[in-house]
Amino acid sequence: MTTPTPTDWPPLIAGQPALDLLNTLTLEDGALVEHLGDDAAAAAWLSRLTGAAQAPQPQLAERARELREAIRTAVQARKQEQPLELAPLNALLARMHSHLVLEPGEGGPALRRAAVGDPAWLALAPLGEAAAQLLAELDFGLVRQCEHSECVLWFHDTTKSHRRRWCSMALCGNRHKVSEFRKRRGG
Secondary structure, eight states, rough: OOOGGGGGGOOOOSSSSSHHTTTTEEEEETEEEEEEEHHHHHHHHHHHHSSOOOOOOTTHHHHHHHHHHHHHHHHHHHHHTTOOOOHHHHHHHTTOOOEEEEETTTSOOEEEEEEEOOOHHHHHHHHHHHHHHHHSSSSGEEEEEEETTTTTOOEESSSSSSSSSSOOOOIIIIHHHHHHHHHHOOO
């Protein structure tokens, strides 16, 4: 894995889309940095995540931050083995409506997905579904937060040994190794 550049920051390293959404709030130089500051930034990040161009929808950033914080609350409660308050996340999921529409096509009818209501919520629907699957189906013992003291990123450990400690070896793993080396060398 290579070290991310500013154009691909925050890194998509979580191995699970809802966890990647959590990672859009990073800790840099001791301060939290918001990477979903406006609709254009949210659309650019969503485009990187999905691999499909996303147009900036009105209120996309606000809705993405709202979804992220509902997911964060649920993930943290689940990791601490506390009861989950599902109503806030379920209320957001209920806003992500769409349905299939048949349209005429050259070779017969063609399908497309049509949004019902707010297009920003439709754009976030895959993340909402990923969050629901994360909370209901994933082995939560493999959902972890980076062990580096200056990192707040989350990931799903899919390594064979299930011993992953860092969000990324290129980021925090190497920082830890350098720090430990300096401690041993007395510098």
